[in-house]
Amino acid sequence: MKKLFTTSINSHGISEKSFQLQNCRSSYVAAFGFNQSVDIFDRHGEKKLEIPLPGEAISMSWDADGDNLAIIDDKTSSATLWDSLSFKISQIHTGVRDNLTVLSWSKVGSRLAIGTNKGNLIIYNHKNLKKTSLLGKHTRRITCAVWNRNNIIALASDDKSITINSSEGDLIKHTVIHDQPSSLDFGRMKLDVTSGSEDNTVSCIIGKKKLFLLNLNDMENPLELAFRQAYGDLVAYHWFGDGYIMVGFSCGYFVVISTQSSEFGKEIYQIRDHKDSLHDISVSTVLNRCATVGDRCVKIHDLQNIRELTAIIELEQQEEELNSSNNNNNNMSTGSIDNNLLKYQLQWSDDGQLMAICTPQKLLHVFLSQLPLLASLASPNSTNLLARLTSLLEVTVEPIPNAKQIADLPELYRSSYLLKIETEPTFIGLGQKYLSVGINNHAWFYELTKSEIVLISEYDYLTTVDRISLNENYAAACGPDGKLTLHWINPKTFPDKSDMAKIQNKLNKTLRNDDTNYLSHESCIFPQSTSFDLKITSFKLTNDFLIYSTNHGEIFHFNISNWNYANNYQHNCSILHIFPNAIGTRVAFVDEKGLAFIYNPANGQLIEIPEFCPSINNILWDLEDTENPLLIAYDNLRINVYRYFMNECILNNLSVIASSRKVDDMLKMPTKQITDKIQNDSILITNRNKNINNDTSRSNSVTSTKFSNDKIDSNKLATGAIFGNCHLIGVTRLPNNHLPLCSINGELCMLSPTGRLLTQLLTTHQFRLYTKRKGLNIDEKHFKFTGIKKLSYHDMVTYFEQALKSGCFEDAEIFANHLDSQQIWRRLGMSCLRAMNFDLAIRCFRSIQDPGLILAVQRIQKIEDRYLLAGYIAMILKEFDKAQELFLISSEPIAALEMRRDLLHWEDALQLARNLAPKEIPFICREYAIEMEYTGDYINALMHYERALNPSSDNNEDKSLWNSKEKHQPSQKKRYDYNKEEWSKHISLCNAGIARNAIRLGDLKRGIELASISGNSNLQKECADILEKCKHWQEAANLYELAGCYESAVIVNLKCKNYIKVSELLMHVTNTPRLHLQYAKAREIDGAYKDAVEAYETAHDFDSVIR
Structure with a gap:
């Protein structure tokens, strides 16, 4: 932690806290002054105001929004109210004559509760200035007051009782306790799974020994938790998390107990943080940290692992303070704190940015525990610089870690450059040549010269600004009101008319002669529509375009060179955030439904980002992977990693509809009408660019143009074939309170809460430790020790799978070389083919010695028609339905028919042939x-x-x-x-x-x-065979004879006993004694012995002849 300032305050011990950090914004610190006053300090230690009081301040409290500070003193019955926005001081007259003892603001409203020394309660509504006096709430002094988020107020009194009251002061419950209460608070006790998130339990310390718990849902059964005597007195406690309580004790111990039903009262952790004594504890749920103070130091722990000590702050003391402390040590017994003058006080701001510690020597130390996470990157590949807030009044400009060094980058910026600024900024912007910092509606612009960073201009915007984006010459700024201002940064370099004419001539444009249009190039306000409810929700300035979205669901590309609109996209609902790539040719955006898409302004195609978590509202494009870029989508807890394959072709829902219906229904019309029919029957996810020439609300003439000079076939867009596909690779846990800035080849650069830059390899890219891709600074010795050859086969396969899923095909090739498996090479080759990485695909197929695939890829890789090319790729991947869809919208739809014929898909082939x-x-x-x-x-x-x-x-x-x-x-x-x-x-x-x-x-x-x-003997023989099998002997015999198959004809004629025909046919049969023998036996049976004898002789069966 970095100390911001130290100042003396009047810590008189009457109040538990002698200072209060402002709620929400933590811009101010209020502390008790010495001359009956309260001092207001800003974050830098400058005293902004001294609030005079009639007496010594005894208590003060900020309202829920941090706008008003209420103070009571020991002399009057009035409360002092200070407005932090207007710096006005006013008095709240309570209407009672009692001395005021305690006050507390509601956590959700504008009510202020004030307690008196006679037990009376005053509720003041700052919104309508109404006061309600409630007498006799307690019989003695009210010592504590606290509200919960349901506007229920709890009071504790010296009469040893606690009351629960409504926001109007009506009594809900009165509980008597056996000792003096202190440190009253509300928390959430989770006794069962149905317990909600509201503050349902009142808690307080009783007699410095026990912790009292009163559940509002069971007020008849209060609970008391006692602790070991060895811990000492109970000095402080704090609710956090899911029903947990951190309790600090005077002997240096602190414990964490649970209120969950399964482990109620159980000590989850018990740590002795300080040897002699512990004075106070504080918890920051924003930082997920807890802190204890004692033994002249502050110790900070991580709530995820409380035993882990993350930091120690030694409290500096001057020589006289040490002497004073030594003199007072005699009055102080170990583990017992009876004198408030010797008590340390500790508080963490709501946003976790500031930690304040008050010492017994009346010194207030304020530390910066978390910087505002402000950073900006210049356009990638221009300077590769980033600017970040490293202290409240310091901005550091430095190269992006592990990014490519730009050759012409001045030597000054090859390392960190520290710039001192005068005001703590709320936004930062960095361009190629300029740096901007600002607060509210004012911005300072610095030029990055070769020798130093110098202030060149200031700019006052019409409304408050919270975001700014810079390119080489222009700045665009926008605030919560949705009005965006685009303006030239350096007035001294704004080109005159002659310079503008030269610029226009280079662009082959003509400069308009009217001065108004010329001057409008210096600044412009968006949106230019007169619609009163139209607001800009997000924007980005690239070298060529101002890209912005509106709450009406539009995305505009404003061409800065031509000073007109180049493109307009209309979404079906409001767009919350847009994230263009470096040159603006792709725009990722998130809509109000929590869905994310990638929009291609060149052709109007829209691709949904899959498995997108609604809590994610930030997306980064990888700085190095530009061909198939990596996308980083993150929220406060996790990072979703996506790979966007620009050349992979997919079919949307429309194509599924088209392929599921009978192809006959789709192809009964002429080819040129096929896509028109589909377009009329289905809803497209591709949105056509809207011509905005007729928008009369714009003062400048507007034309709708495309990014590419190539003619776009709208019919092809209508069919549902989209080039580009986004895959979820995996999820990486984001460290708490870290801001991702950029990704370089899978290595994430983040800004830590302390303003430091950290780099972390994504869990989806752990293989990069072994492939040593560019962008990673890996020690050579370490790389050799953990080289790929040291990995087991199983680990190699795991990293290969990871690289393949991540779309890092070159890295996967390295592992494939070591694995040398036919299956591995084929999978890699097919994945490369799908992504149209032909060279690597050919290398993979060559490794498995598959000449067929090699020749196929070589033949198709030079095809210029993307749909035809994608169709052949789908065919090789055996995605035949997809291939058919792509062939049909290509320049050669006949390829779909050829594919179906080759696959023997005859029904589909016939249906395609009707039109093709x-x-x-x-x-x-x-x-x-x-x-x-x-x-x-x-x-x-x-x-x-x-x-x-x-x-x-x-x-x-x-x-x-x-x-x-x-x-x-x-x-x-x-x-x-x-x-x-x-x-x-x-x-x-x-x-x-x-x-x-x-x-x-x-x-x-x-x-x-x-x-x-x-006249075809083969056909006649085939038909005769069929007839013979069907026992049509005579017809078969005739066809056999006609075909010249006399032997077969003889056999069939024998079966049908057509011996006359057989005798004729046998004249054509030679060297077939078997047939003659069959014929002889048949004639012998019929009694035609003469014919039988002749046949036996021909068959050379002389025994039968003699017989």
Whole structure:
């Protein structure tokens, strides 16, 4: 911690606290003065005001917002009220004659409770100036008063009782205790899981020995917690967390106890923090820290691990203070604090920024425990500098850790440069050449020269500013009212008309002659609409554009060079935050529904960021990964790490709808109408750029232009194919109260609460310790010791998986080289192919010796049509439905048909061919019929063979007879020119198929006729085989004979006992004694012995001849 100042105060011991830090803002410290006054100090120790009092101050309290300080003294019955905004002092007349003893502001309202020495209570409403006097609340002096968040007030009195009252002073509960109460407070006791988050328990110290607890939901059963005598007296306690209480004791101990039902009263931690004595404790839930004071030091612990000591503050004392302390030590017994003059007092501010300690020697020490987390980065790759607040009046400008050094960066800024400023800022901005700091509506601008940083200008804005962004020449500032001011930073360098003309000529533009437009380039106020409720919610200034969002859901790109609007996007709800990349070509934003998207202004495409937590409201783009950038989305507890693949093609919900419906329904129209039909039937997630030329509310003429000169095919956008995909890689825990500033190759640079810069490797990028990618400062010896060769196989696989999931393919290649696995290389290659990293994909496929994939990638990588390229990639990845969608919107939709034919997806092929290539329908039908015939679906096979004879898809006439010339003619509906030889061959194959399947289905006449007249012996033999299997012997025999298969014809004729035919056929059969023998036996059985003898002789069966 850094000490801000030390001052003397009048610590007279009447009050528990001789000082009070301002609530909420902690801009002021109020302390008891010496001449019946209260002194007001600012954060730097300067006394801003001395509030005079009629007597010695005995108590004071800030209201909930820190706007008003109420003070009571020991002489009058009036309270003094100081307004910290106007510095006005006023008096609150209580209307009673009692001496005032205690006061307390409500935690949620404007009520002030004041107690008197006679037990009376006054409730003052500062909002309506109404006072309510309640007499006889207690019989003796009221010593403590405290409110909870439900506006219930608890009072403690010297009459050894506690009362619970409503906000109007009505009594709710009166409880008698057995000793003097002190340190009254409200807390949240969690006795069961249904306990809410409200303050439901009154607590106080009883007689410095016990802790009293009264649950408002069970006020008939108060509880008392006693502690070990060895701890000493109970001096202070504090509620925190989920029903926990930290209790400090005079002998230097502090313990943490729980009020949860399962462990009620249990000591979770017990630590002796100080050897001699402990005086006070304080807890900061913002910093997640606790502190104890005693033994002339302050010790700070982490609430996550209370045993961990994070810091020790030694309280400096002057020589006379030490002597005074030594003299007083005789009056002080170890572990007992009876004299308030020797008591240390400790307080932490609400926001955790300030810690104040009052010593027994009436010295007030104020320390800075947490700096306001203010920092700004210059545009990446311009200077790679950042500016951060390192003290309340100091700003440090330095290079971004581990970022690339810019060659022309002045030597002065290659290390830290400390700039002293006059006022504590509330916002900081850094550009390529300028630094800005400011507070409220005033900003100071400094120029980063080669020798020093010098103040060049100041600017007063019309309203309060809390955010500022700078580029090379301009600054943009905006405040809570939603009005943004864009202005030239250095008035001395603002170009005159001649300079402006030169600039415009370089841009091939013409300078307008009217002076008003020329002067408007120096400053402008946004939004320019007259709508009274239109507010700017977020903005960013890049080198070329001012990008801002509104509560009406718009994102504007204002072109600074042309001084007009380049783009406008309309979202479906209000946009809360925008986060453009360095050049403004992508804009990540968060809307009021808690959803996050990435918007591409060049084509209007919108991509949702998946698994986005609604509590996240900040996104950073990685400074080095620009091709497929890394995105860091964070809240107060965690960091979501995303990889945005710019070239990966995805299909939105629209495409799912299109692919789920029958393709036939989508493709019954001409090709050019397909995407129009889809666009009319479905809601697109891509939003078309809105032309804002007709916005008459803008004073300047506005044109809607694109970022690219390439013509954008709106029909392609309408189909739902999007280039760019965002993946959640993993989650990293964010250290408490740290502000992420940037990410460089997966290494996070953060600003700590003390103003220091810290770097941390994301848990999703731990593999970088072994691949040693640029951007990481790893000691060479350490790298060798923990080198990749030292890793086990399992660890290598784990880091490979991590690198692959993170999209760091070059790092994954390093691990793949060591693993040398076919599966590893193939996975890496396919992932690279999906991201269109062709060179690395080819290297991966070469490592597994897959020439087919290598040639395929080499052939497609030079394709210029992105949709066609993405389609081929999807096809290689076996995502065929996606490939078809992409082919259909590419310049070669016929590729979808070719893919389906190659995959034998005949139904899809036929549906695609209706619009893409009707000429191919006959050939597809024939190929489909062949497959059906092989699978035994003869009915559909016959139908498709017949359909294949028709050159037009609209006519199903039967052209199965070669002798019908009329039927050979194409349909009159649409004629196609076919190659005669190819068509003739096709007709022959179709008729052959019809013949085979007609026979199988019982149409013997048609099948036999087609086979007979075909002149194709192979077909005739096939048909004869089918007939034989169907036991149509005679027809089979005839076809066998016609095909010249005489042996088969003989066999079949023997089966049907057509011996006459057999005898004729045997004349054509030679060297087949088996057939002659069968014929001889058959003739012998029939009694035709002469024919039998001849056959036996031919078969050389002479025994049978003799017989």
